[in-house]
Amino acid sequence: MKKRVPNLSLYILLIAVVVLMTVLNPVRFPTRRNFFSMAYQLPFLAFLSMGQMVPMLAGGINLAIIATTNLTGIVTAMLLSWLSGGSSWDASLFITLVAMAGGVLAALAVGALNGFLIGHLRIPDMLATLGTMTLVEGINIVLTRGYTLTGFPDFLIAIGNDAWGDIPIPFIIFVVLTILLGVLLNKTSFGYSVYMIGSNYTASKFSAIDTRKVIIKAYMLSSVFAAVTSFIMMGQMNSVKANYAESYLLVSILACILGAIDPMGGSGRLSGLVVSVLILQVVSTGVNLLRMDPFFVRAMWGFIVIVVIAMNHYGQHVKFPLGFHRWKRAEQSVDQ
Amino acid sequence: MVPHFGVEPQQIQIRTGCCDSMSKFLQMVNIQKNYGGVKALKGVDFSIDQAEIHCLIGENGSGKSTLIKIISGDVQPDGGEIQIEGRHYPRLRQIDSLNLGIRVIYQDFALFPNLTVAENIAYSQLVEKGDRLVNWQEIHEIAKAATEKIQINLDLHELVGNLSVANQQMVAICRALTKDVRLLILDEPTSALSKVEIDQQFKVVFDLQSKGISIMFVSHKLNEVLQIAHKVSILRDGEMIATLPREEVDNDKLIQLMSGRKITYTRYKGPETTNGKLLEVKGLTKKNNFADVSFSLGRGEILGITGLLGSGRTELALALYGIAPADRGSVVIDGKPVTIHSVQDAVRAGIGYVPEDRLTQGLVMKKSVRENVVPIVIDQLRNKLGLLDNGEWRQTVDHWIDELGIKVAHRDVEVRTLSGGNQQKVVLSKWLASKPKILILDNPTAGVDVAAKSSIYEVVRNMAEQGVGVILISDEIPEVVNNCNRILIMRNGRLVEHLETQDVTEEEVQNLVEMTGTQQQQISGELR
Numbered sequence: 001m002k003k004r005v006p007n008l009s010l011y012i013l014l015i016a017v018v019v020l021m022t023v024l025n026p027v028r029f030p031t032r033r034n035f036f037s038m039a040y041q042l043p044f045l046a047f048l049s050m051g052q053m054v055p056m057l058a059g060g061i062n063l064a065i066i067a068t069t070n071l072t073g074i075v076t077a078m079l080l081s082w083l084s085g086g087s088s089w090d091a092s093l094f095i096t097l098v099a100m101a102g103g104v105l106a107a108l109a110v111g112a113l114n115g116f117l118i119g120h121l122r123i124p125d126m127l128a129t130l131g132t133m134t135l136v137e138g139i140n141i142v143l144t145r146g147y148t149l150t151g152f153p154d155f156l157i158a159i160g161n162d163a164w165g166d167i168p169i170p171f172i173i174f175v176v177l178t179i180l181l182g183v184l185l186n187k188t189s190f191g192y193s194v195y196m197i198g199s200n201y202t203a204s205k206f207s208a209i210d211t212r213k214v215i216i217k218a219y220m221l222s223s224v225f226a227a228v229t230s231f232i233m234m235g236q237m238n239s240v241k242a243n244y245a246e247s248y249l250l251v252s253i254l255a256c257i258l259g260a261i262d263p264m265g266g267s268g269r270l271s272g273l274v275v276s277v278l279i280l281q282v283v284s285t286g287v288n289l290l291r292m293d294p295f296f297v298r299a300m301w302g303f304i305v306i307v308v309i310a311m312n313h314y315g316q317h318v319k320f321p322l323g324f325h326r327w328k329r330a331e332q333s334v335d336q
Numbered sequence: 337m338v339p340h341f342g343v344e345p346q347q348i349q350i351r352t353g354c355c356d357s358m359s360k361f362l363q364m365v366n367i368q369k370n371y372g373g374v375k376a377l378k379g380v381d382f383s384i385d386q387a388e389i390h391c392l393i394g395e396n397g398s399g400k401s402t403l404i405k406i407i408s409g410d411v412q413p414d415g416g417e418i419q420i421e422g423r424h425y426p427r428l429r430q431i432d433s434l435n436l437g438i439r440v441i442y443q444d445f446a447l448f449p450n451l452t453v454a455e456n457i458a459y460s461q462l463v464e465k466g467d468r469l470v471n472w473q474e475i476h477e478i479a480k481a482a483t484e485k486i487q488i489n490l491d492l493h494e495l496v497g498n499l500s501v502a503n504q505q506m507v508a509i510c511r512a513l514t515k516d517v518r519l520l521i522l523d524e525p526t527s528a529l530s531k532v533e534i535d536q537q538f539k540v541v542f543d544l545q546s547k548g549i550s551i552m553f554v555s556h557k558l559n560e561v562l563q564i565a566h567k568v569s570i571l572r573d574g575e576m577i578a579t580l581p582r583e584e585v586d587n588d589k590l591i592q593l594m595s596g597r598k599i600t601y602t603r604y605k606g607p608e609t610t611n612g613k614l615l616e617v618k619g620l621t622k623k624n625n626f627a628d629v630s631f632s633l634g635r636g637e638i639l640g641i642t643g644l645l646g647s648g649r650t651e652l653a654l655a656l657y658g659i660a661p662a663d664r665g666s667v668v669i670d671g672k673p674v675t676i677h678s679v680q681d682a683v684r685a686g687i688g689y690v691p692e693d694r695l696t697q698g699l700v701m702k703k704s705v706r707e708n709v710v711p712i713v714i715d716q717l718r719n720k721l722g723l724l725d726n727g728e729w730r731q732t733v734d735h736w737i738d739e740l741g742i743k744v745a746h747r748d749v750e751v752r753t754l755s756g757g758n759q760q761k762v763v764l765s766k767w768l769a770s771k772p773k774i775l776i777l778d779n780p781t782a783g784v785d786v787a788a789k790s791s792i793y794e795v796v797r798n799m800a801e802q803g804v805g806v807i808l809i810s811d812e813i814p815e816v817v818n819n820c821n822r823i824l825i826m827r828n829g830r831l832v833e834h835l836e837t838q839d840v841t842e843e844e845v846q847n848l849v850e851m852t853g854t855q856q857q858q859i860s861g862e863l864r
Contacts, residue, residue, distance in 0.1 A: 183723065187723040187724050188722070188723060188724060189714040189715055189717075189718070189724065192707070192710075192711075192714055192724065193711075193714075195703070195707075196700055196703065196707065196711060199700045199701075199702045199703055200696065200699075200700040200701065200702070202696050202697050203696060203697055203698060203699055203701075204700065204711070205659070205679060206659070206679070206689065206691050206698065207700075207711035207712060208679050208680060208682075208683040208711060208712050209711050210680055266700075266702060266703075267702070
C-alpha cells in the first residue's frame with residue numbers, strides 16, 4: 001500500500017496561485033485587508049460547493065441548489081415582512097429567527113422532495129433535480145412577482161458583514177460548518193453510507209444500507225447548506241430576488257470537480273473541496289485586483305479545472321490519452 | 337448467394353485424432369498474456385483441426401476467456417505464435433479473425449433485444465455493405481437463408497427480446513452464419529438451457545460440424561463436454577494442462593485435471609433434532625416469478641435449492657430478502673409471522689443474503705475490506721458520543737480477517753484486488769458479523785477456486801452447527817448433495833421435488849433438475 005498525501009497536487013496548486021498572484025500584484029495582494037475581504041467572500045462559494053458535494057458523494061447531483069438558496073431567502077424575507085407588519089428592517093430578533101426557521105423549513109422541503117424522487121422513485125438525479133429546480137424557480141418568481149425584496153434586520157446584516165475581532169462572521173460560520181460536515185462524513189454511519197451508496201448503489205442496498213433514508217438525508221443536508229448560503233447572501237446584499245446567483249450552479253459543480261470529488265460518486269474528501277474553493281477564491285480576488293475584466297475570472301477558473309483534470313488523467317494513466325481506453329479494458333478483464 | 341463453407345466434402349469424414357498439419361485450422365504455440373502483474377496465459381499451446389468439435393474447459397479465471405479473445409483478435413498476446421490455415425499471423429487483428437471466418441458467440445449473445453430476429457441476423461452483413469438505405473426485402477432474404485442453414489424455425493418478425501434464451505442463441509448462431517464460417521466459438525452456450533434445448537443445440541452443432549465447420553465449445557459442464565467433444569483441452573491457472581481425445585477421458589479425470597486435485601466431498605450430517613422450526617414459508621407467490629412455494633427450515637439445517645437458471649430460485653431468495661418482495665404468502669420465523677417489504681425488514685427478522693453476483697451486489701469493489709465488512713453492523717461501532725469508533729471498527733474487521741483466514745495485506749486494501757475466494761469470504765464475514773438466524777447463499781462458490789471452495793463450505797457448516805439455518809442455492813449438484821440435509825428442486829417457478837440427501841445420488845438429482853419435455857410444459861401451462 002502506497003501511503004501518499006491525498007490531493008497533494010491541489011495543495012501545490014494553491015501555493016502556486018498564491019505565489020503567482022503575489023508576484024503579479026505585490027502591493028495589493030499580500031495584504032491584511034485583502035485576506036480579510038477574501039475571508040468575507042469565500043464562505044458563499046464554499047457553502048454552495050459543500051451543498052453540491054454531499055449529493056455528489058452519494059452518486060447524485062443537486063441542480064436545484066441555487067433555486068433552493070433563493071427560495072430560502074424569499075420565504076425568510078416574506079415572513080419577516082409579514083410577521084413585523086411591513087417593517088422588516090425593524091423586526092425583533094425573535095421574529096427574525098422565526099422567519100429564518102421558516103426559510104430553512106422551505107429549503108428542507110425541497111431537499112426532502114429531491115431525496116424522495118431520487119431515493120424512493122429512483123428517478124435519475126439529474127432529471128429529478130432539474131424538475132425541482134424549475135418548479136422552485138417558478139415558485140420564487142410567483143412569490144416575488146419578479147421584484148427585489150430589501151431591508152433586513154440587524155441580525156441578518158451582522159451575519160453577513162460583522163467581524164469577531166479580525167475574523168469575519170461568515171468565515172467563522174464556515175469553519176464551524178466545515179468541522180461539522182467533516183465529522184458527519186467521516187465519523188458517522190450516515191457519512192459511511194453516503195460513500196458506500198455513491199460507490200455502488202446496488203451492493204449497498206444488498207448490504208442492508210437504507211438507501212432511501214440516506215439519500216433523503218443527503219439532499220436535505222444539501223438544502224441546509226443552501227439555506228446558510230442564503231442567509232450570508234441576504235446579509236451581504238441586503239436583498240433577495242428570484243434569480244440571484246444563478247451562474248453559481250455550475251461553479252458549485254466545478255468546485256467539486258476541482259476538489260477531486262468523483263462526479264460518479266463514492267470518493268472525494270472535504271479537505272480537497274476546501275482547498276479547491278480557496279484556489280478559486282484566490283484566483284478570483286487576484287484577477288479583480290489586477291483590474292482585469294471580471295469575466296476573465298471565469299475563464300481562469302475553467303482553464304485551471306481543465307489543466308488539473310488533464311494532469312490527473314495523465315498522471316494516473318501513464319499512457320497517452322489515445323491508449324487510455326485500451327488500458328481501461330485490460331483492467332476490466334483482470335477484474336473478471 | 338449460395339452459401340458454402342469452404343471445405344471439400346471428403347474432409348467432412350475427419351473426426352478425431354488426426355495430426356496431419358494440413359488439416360489444422362488453427363494452431364497456437366506458446367501464447368502468453370499478462371494483465372498488469374497477472375499472468376492470464378503462461379505459454380499455452382492450442383490447436384483446432386478442421387471440422388472438429390474441440391471442447392475447452394477450465395475453472396473460472398483459468399484463462400478461457402483470454403484465449404477466446406486472442407483467437408478473435410480482441411486481445412493481442414504478449415508472446416507466442418498464431419498460425420491459421422498454415423499462415424502466420426504475428427498480429428492477429430479483429431478484422432483478420434473475421435475475414436478468416438472465425439466467429440465467437442458470447443454468453444450474452446450481443447444481440448439487439450429491441451430489433452426483430454431478421455434485423456439481428458442481417459445486421460452485420462448490412463453494415464458491411466454500407467448501404468445508406470434499408471432494404472427490408474434483403475434483410476428477410478439474408479435472415480431466411482441463415483435460418484434454413486441450420487433448419488430452425490424462427491419467426492423473423494418477432495423482437496429478439498421476446499425470445500427464449502435458447503432461441504436467442506439460435507439467432508446469434510444464424511447471424512454468425514450469414515458469412516463464411518470456418519470456426520465457431522461457443523462460450524458457455526448451455527448455461528441457461530433446459531435438457532431439450534441443449535439437445536437441439538447439439539443437433540445444430542453436429543450439423544455445422546458435418547458441413548466442415550470447426551467448433552470450439554467452451555464450457556464447464558462436463559457431462560455435456562463428454563457428450564459432444566472430439567477432443568478436450570483443459571486450462572488451469574493460465575496453463576494448458578492437457579489436450580486429450582474424447583476416448584481417453586471421463587468425468588472424474590476431467591475434474592481432476594481441471595482442479596489439479598480430486599475434490600473429495602464429505603457429506604454434511606445435519607443436527608439430529610429437527611424439531612423447533614426456524615423458518616416456515618407457506619404459499620409464497622410472486623407473479624411471473626414463482627408460485628405457491630412452501631417449505632420449512634430447522635436450526636442448524638442446510639437446505640439446498642437447485643434448478644435451472646430462470647427456475648425462480650434466485651427470485652425466491654430475493655423475495656425472502658426483501659429486494660423484490662413476494663405478492664402473497666406467509667413467512668414465519670421462530671413462530672412469529674413476519675412481513676418482509678424491504679431489506680431492512682429481512683435483516684431485522686434475522687435473514688441474511690449472500691448474492692450470486694459478487695461484483696455488483698455482494699461487494700462495493702472500489703472500497704476497502706474495512707468498509708465492506710461492516711455495513712450491517714455499522715451502528716454497533718459507535719462510541720458514547722454516537723460517533724464511529726475507529727478502534728472498534730478496526731478490531732471487528734481484523735477479527736473477521738483472522739477468523740475466516742482472508743488473505744489480504746491490509747484491511748485498507750480495496751476488495752477489488754482480492755481473489756474470488758477471498759472476496760466471497762469478505763461477503764460471508766459481513767453476514768457472520770451480524771449474527772443472522774437464517775443465511776441464504778446464492779451460488780456462493782461461483783468463480784472461486786477449489787481450495788477456497790472447501791474453506792467456504794467449512795464456514796457454512798460451522799455456521800449451521802452454531803444453529804444458523806442455511807439455505808444454499810446452487811447450480812452445482814455435487815455442492816448441494818454433499819453440503820445439504822435436504823434438497824428442493826425448482827422448475828418454472830415452483831418447487832417440484834423435495835429430497836433427503838441421504839436417499840439420493842448426484843446423478844438422480846441432475847436428472848431431476850434437467851427433466852423437461854411435456855412435463856415442463858404442463859407445469860408452465862398451469863402457471864399461466
